[in-house]
Amino acid sequence: MKSLRLILSSEQFPSNNNDPPKRYSPPPGCLPDEDTAKICRPQHVTPGGEFIPEDLPSQQESPSSVKSSEYGASYKGSLNSVRTSSTSLMHNSDYRVLNSPAGTFPRTKTNNISSETALNSANRTFPRSKETGSFMPSFYGDKSNGSFQRNQNGDTSSSTCSSGSGMSSPSFNEFYDKLYQVRNKMNENSLSSPQPPRHFKKEIAIGEGGFGKVFKCYDQDTGRELAMKEVKLCNKNKETSKEVKALMMEIKLLKGIEHQRIVQYFGCMATEDSLCIFMEYMAGGSVRKEIIKYKGLSENVTKRYTKQILEGLAYLHSFVIVHRDIKGANILKDPSGNVKIADFGASKHVQAVCTSMGLRTATGTPYWMAPEVINGRPYGRRADIWSLGATIVEMLTTNPPNHDLEAMAAIFRTATELPKYELPKSISQTSRDFIKLCFTRDPKFRPTANELLNEPFVRDVL
Numbered sequence: 001m002k003s004l005r006l007i008l009s010s011e012q013f014p015s016n017n018n019d020p021p022k023r024y025s026p027p028p029g030c031l032p033d034e035d036t037a038k039i040c041r042p043q044h045v046t047p048g049g050e051f052i053p054e055d056l057p058s059q060q061e062s063p064s065s066v067k068s069s070e071y072g073a074s075y076k077g078s079l080n081s082v083r084t085s086s087t088s089l090m091h092n093s094d095y096r097v098l099n100s101p102a103g104t105f106p107r108t109k110t111n112n113i114s115s116e117t118a119l120n121s122a123n124r125t126f127p128r129s130k131e132t133g134s135f136m137p138s139f140y141g142d143k144s145n146g147s148f149q150r151n152q153n154g155d156t157s158s159s160t161c162s163s164g165s166g167m168s169s170p171s172f173n174e175f176y177d178k179l180y181q182v183r184n185k186m187n188e189n190s191l192s193s194p195q196p197p198r199h200f201k202k203e204i205a206i207g208e209g210g211f212g213k214v215f216k217c218y219d220q221d222t223g224r225e226l227a228m229k230e231v232k233l234c235n236k237n238k239e240t241s242k243e244v245k246a247l248m249m250e251i252k253l254l255k256g257i258e259h260q261r262i263v264q265y266f267g268c269m270a271t272e273d274s275l276c277i278f279m280e281y282m283a284g285g286s287v288r289k290e291i292i293k294y295k296g297l298s299e300n301v302t303k304r305y306t307k308q309i310l311e312g313l314a315y316l317h318s319f320v321i322v323h324r325d326i327k328g329a330n331i332l333k334d335p336s337g338n339v340k341i342a343d344f345g346a347s348k349h350v351q352a353v354c355t356s357m358g359l360r361t362a363t364g365t366p367y368w369m370a371p372e373v374i375n376g377r378p379y380g381r382r383a384d385i386w387s388l389g390a391t392i393v394e395m396l397t398t399n400p401p402n403h404d405l406e407a408m409a410a411i412f413r414t415a416t417e418l419p420k421y422e423l424p425k426s427i428s429q430t431s432r433d434f435i436k437l438c439f440t441r442d443p444k445f446r447p448t449a450n451e452l453l454n455e456p457f458v459r460d461v462l
């Protein structure tokens with residue numbers, strides 16, 4: 001087992017892409033000891049794959065009272081480590097096995113990624129390969145698809161497991177119990193959360209993503225305006241129905257996530273030929289549009305948005321939800337110029353629906369993605385922090401790091417090197433330091449959202 005642990009830890013960051021394939025799973029028949037099992041245990045609690053075991057706060061915080069010093073881990077000293085590339089304080093284990101498709105990947109090869117059009121078409125979400133869960137060539141093998149459930153005895157268990165047995169340690173059950181509580185809390189919240197419209201009028205299309213169009217809608221019973229993401233259902237089959245059901249379940253639960261920095265889901269509806277997801281209408285459109293319109297944002301606006309994104313992330317993370325696709329296009333503005341995080345939790349299901357219909361949903365790029373995500377390695381909430389760093393670069397310069405590279409080249413660069421970007425000369429050292437913190441290569445040393453909220457870059461922003 002010791003040797004297995006060594007393999008596991010040596011896998012964290014490949015120094016060389018030519019390294020031979022490595023696997024997370026122990027050899028057949030091998031029972032994992034507790035540490036190994038911790039890493040190999042199927043980690044996703046929901047079919048959505050957003051709940052990923054890691055160090056939960058000893059007392060799960062109330063979703064409405066996210067406080068700093070969450071999750072026990074501290075990154076203190078990591079700014080120094082960023083600056084000096086030397087050692088940092090150790091965090092508690094922050095490894096998770098990611099089982100589900102996630103993130104972004106190139107659909108088409110663009111010859112000129114630096115062109116606005118190329119980047120726009122390339123910044124959509126893409127399901128990774130089911131087989132590998134990785135954006136890198138499939139070196140790393142094994143991914144499980146754990147889904148969280150309680151058995152009749154009230155024990156928590158996972159429906160599938162990549163490494164087999166050894167899963168009955170009390171601490172695992174304790175851990176899954178905590179997640180179960182979080183899930184229940186969401187469930188409770190969702191009962192009192194806003195409902196989808198019963199009668200509505202579809203208005204103009206306000207945007208289009210990789211999976212369908214987004215329309216403005218008018219609720220004919222209440223007079224409120226909403227946004228509706230419509231995914232066309234064609235070539236339906238059994239698998240499609242299953243995925244649609246899973247999506248609807250997930251949205252029902254995600255309705256329980258209510259926060260001023262999060263775009264509210266209202267519900268979901270499936271008709272014969274389409275699937276509609278109702279959410280809060282954000283009249284200001286996406287930050288991506290603002291970036292393009294104004295050819296980048298000022299440092300002050302960037303700080304303000306960053307603080308608000310961090311507040312939203314801290315809240316999502318308190319539910320152990322990893323967004324996995326933080327980027328300008330998923331940050332939406334309300335009429336007063338405040339931003340909220342959109343598109344969390346459901347995109348994987350939407351991808352699954354489209355994939356089940358044989359649609360090529362592959363879009364997007366990995367420019368915002370953390371190295372551990374690209375490598376198909378265990379990842380968690382800190383992957384969102386890396387993407388936030390890329391989003392800050394996007395806000396300040398109009399493009400994420402490595403945008404001058406073709407998507408595949410960018411994948412390799414992110415997997416092996418620090419991201420390349422050039423900030424305007426006028427940008428302060430405080431901002432530069434903050435971005436570097438987000439780009440802390442080792443997720444163990446990367447700060448959490450709550451920790452970042454105490455950084456000078458955002459601390460005093462009103």
Ligand SMILES: Nc1ncnc2c1ncn2[C@@H]1O[C@H](COP(=O)(O)OP(=O)(O)OP(=O)(O)O)[C@@H](O)[C@H]1O
Pocket residue numbers: 123124125126206207208209210211212213214227229263279280281282283285286289329330332342343347363364
């Ligand atoms: N709730 C909303 N309110 C207002 N506009 C929205 C809302 N949701 C989405 N939009 C607009 O629709 C556009 C497309 O959104 P969508 O989530 O479908 O795609 P995306 O995030 O740009 O790409 P992908 O989902 O493929 O990664 C957004 O960029 C935004 O301009």
